[in-house]
Amino acid sequence: MPAITNSSSLVRRSSAAAATVALALMLGACGGSDTAAPQPAAADQVKDLKVGATPTLSGLGLRVAVSDGNFSSSSLNVSAVANKSANDAVPQLLSGELQVAQMDTITFMQARSQGLPVRIIAVNGEQSTNGGNGEMSAAGVVAKTDSPINSPTDLVGKKVGVPAIKTQTWMNIRAFVDAAGGDSSKIDFVEVPSAQTIDLVTQGTVQASTPAEPLMSSSIAAGKVKLIHNTDAPGNKGVPSSVYVATEDFIAKNPDTVRKFADSVYAAAKKVNGNRELAAKVAQSELKYTPEQLANAFYQTFGTSETTPAQLDKISDLAVKYGILTEKPKAEDLLADIK
Structure with a gap:
């Protein structure tokens, strides 16, 4: 019988894992970021991006942007790297192995609550429903x-x-x-x-x-x-279920690149939202699903514009209520200023 883990042991394991991640990130952050340095010209900013993303349908938006040429039209060279988990992706951001990572919004908020220097640069998935009975969703x-x-x-x-x-x-x-x-x-x-x-x-x-x-x-x-x-929360249709995250240092040094990345994924989301034919095509070619696996698939909604503090507040309110966060973060501090 496959092993499963009960909640009490998981809490201990999760706490230990969080501490390990926090230590790794803070050590990485000790290298420092000179945000006061002159902003580099757009031509000098990073153009080759490794982006950590889930290999499931929730990572479809990024793959659409890659396969449809949204990034190349913005002079970016983006490679999707399969995330083992959101927690694994965060240390890779600070080490430079990844420049951007997709993660669920709660994991991101936990990282920020530990003082880790990461911010949201774009929305990936949105909660597709208000949690109504009998409605399909991403899970x-x-x-x-x-x-x-x-x-x-x-x-x-x-x-x-x-x-x-x-x-x-x-x-x-x-x-x-x-x-x-x-x-x-x-x-x-x-x-x-x-x-x-x-x-x-x-x-x-x-x-x-x-x-x-x-x-x-x-x-x-x-x-x-x-x-x-x-598994959608009641009344939270449209809130960001997952986001793209980068370090504050990378954002400060590559603002033009970050803006182009966000614009590209939003443009791809507008193409694939509601387009089952395109979603299935990319899911097969980029994520290697079979037509049989996708025959009845539910394709979630991907974000087409930046999230708002009010939307993030809906998530953090629940996170505090259920003990995931000890205090509510200031939503504006979670967002990169890339305008």
């Missing part, structure tokens, strides 16, 4: 087709697999269960490998889990599982 909670679990409140007291404790998925589940009148503190959250989210449910190791797309839609279509609820 969801599923259970066996014959399970007695049929609603958010039925998750209370059950073992539910999530990517990790105190992440955006974990937080959003707690939010929609509480909004439905349940007590999310009584859910037994456990960490499960993303590739095994369906197998662990069908085997009975967990009673529900949270597959992402296109694994969720293909498994539902195959009759393996049923959708209980998507």
